[in-house]
Amino acid sequence: MITIGVTGWGDHDQLYTGHIAARDKLKEYSAHFPVVEVDSAFYAVQPVRNAKRWTEDTPDGFQFVVKAYQGMTGHERGKLPFESKEEMFSAFKESLQPYIDRNKLAMVLFQFPPWFDCQKKNVDYLRWCKAQMRNIPCALEFRHQSWFKEHFREKTLQFIKDEDWIHTICDEPQAGEGSIPIVLAAPRSDKLLVRFHGRNVHGWQKKNHDNWREVRYLYNYNKEELAQWGEYIRTLEQKCEQIYVLFNNNSGGDAADNAKQFIDMLGIEYSCLAPRQLDLF
Numbered sequence: 001m002i003t004i005g006v007t008g009w010g011d012h013d014q015l016y017t018g019h020i021a022a023r024d025k026l027k028e029y030s031a032h033f034p035v036v037e038v039d040s041a042f043y044a045v046q047p048v049r050n051a052k053r054w055t056e057d058t059p060d061g062f063q064f065v066v067k068a069y070q071g072m073t074g075h076e077r078g079k080l081p082f083e084s085k086e087e088m089f090s091a092f093k094e095s096l097q098p099y100i101d102r103n104k105l106a107m108v109l110f111q112f113p114p115w116f117d118c119q120k121k122n123v124d125y126l127r128w129c130k131a132q133m134r135n136i137p138c139a140l141e142f143r144h145q146s147w148f149k150e151h152f153r154e155k156t157l158q159f160i161k162d163e164d165w166i167h168t169i170c171d172e173p174q175a176g177e178g179s180i181p182i183v184l185a186a187p188r189s190d191k192l193l194v195r196f197h198g199r200n201v202h203g204w205q206k207k208n209h210d211n212w213r214e215v216r217y218l219y220n221y222n223k224e225e226l227a228q229w230g231e232y233i234r235t236l237e238q239k240c241e242q243i244y245v246l247f248n249n250n251s252g253g254d255a256a257d258n259a260k261q262f263i264d265m266l267g268i269e270y271s272c273l274a275p276r277q278l279d280l281f
Contacts, residue, residue: 002233003063003106004245004263005035012256027057031276033259035063035106037246042067042075042111045091051098061272063106064099065139065193065244068092072129073112089132096136106244107166107191108133111141114178118146123159130163139193141168145177153183161187169236171229172197184232186239194233196221196258198249218251221258223265230265 006012009029016028029036038054040046054064069092071080082088099105110129116122130138140160142148147156160167167187171194172179186192198219221229236243245262247255263270 001241002237002243002245002266002268003035004259004266004268005033005037005247006255006259007037007246007248007250008039009036011250011253013253015256026054027274028276030058030062031274032256034061034270034272035065035244035246037065037067037109037248039067041092041095042070045069045088046095048095048098051095055098055102055104058104059272059274062104062274063244064104065106065246066096066099066108068108068110068138073110074116075113086132089129093133093136100136105137107137107139107193109139109141109168109193111168112143114143116142117144117177118149118152118156126159126165127163130165137166137191139166139168139191141170141193141195142180143178145180148180148183157183157185157187164188166191166193168193168195170195170197171199173199173201173203175201182232184236186236189239190241192236192240192243194229194236194243194245196229196245196247196249196255198251198254199225200251203251215251217249217255219249220252220254221249221261223261226258226262226265229262233266 009026010022012029015032016025020028069088070076071082071088072092080088082091096105096108126140146152157167167185169183169192170180171182174181198217200216200219203215203218233243233245247259249255249258
């Protein structure tokens with residue numbers, strides 16, 4: 001099964017009719033897509049009440065990919081708001097319980113930063129993270145090219161399989177060590193994650209620019225690029241039962257449109273969507 005959505009639900013204005021309140025956007029979002037990435041969890045461990053409301057606002061069968069808190073992946077540069085890493089992981093796992101209770105947690109996404117390279121201490125930390133998460137499904141996304149250099153690629157994929165991580169395939173700008181190539185592999189036969197970050201090479205690494213975060217994911221995939229990915233997905237579908245696809249190229253508002261194009265291109269119709277709101281005026 002191929003399950004397609006986007007990252008977040010607040011910024012995709014073309015999905016919403018009329019003057020819809022922010023708290024009602026997820027309900028409307030779930031009329032268009034069957035999965036969403038909870039990126040707000042990256043910036044702060046979310047209160048349980050948020051996950052409870054979000055799971056109640058979505059239909060049966062809807063799925064969430066929850067992004068791991070930035071302190072868990074080494075993005076947080078300042079002092080962590082927890083006494084220990086164990087406490088941090090415990091709080092994060094507690095925040096997941098409503099998703100788990102309603103069978104709506106597709107996976108937790110551990111996206112590691114560009115400076116998290118392939119070396120023993122980082123391999124050890126990945127093992128520690130997976131042990132902390134226990135039987136919660138977790139996807140692993142790298143941003144440092146070393147993990148998939150020729151002499152490490154097969155070992156990295158074997159590690160992902162042996163440690164029971166979900167492989168994340170990324171389409172992103174090829175901008176040196178701080179980006180990874182497309183690695184079309186399915187180490188596990190049950191789940192796989194694909195994330196589209198766009199191909200804006202010039203905006204990818206310019207962190208010193210004032211508007212870096214606004215332009216980093218500025219990209220609109222064309223039909224030829226999506227068609228190529230359609231071939232990739234169909235091939236991967238023969239190796240993996242469940243493929244989750246998330247479009248993150250939303251700096252220019254293109255993610256939702258590209259996701260819908262991709263759904264149409266693959267000829268997919270979802271039966272678990274919420275009813276759409278009618279725009280009468």
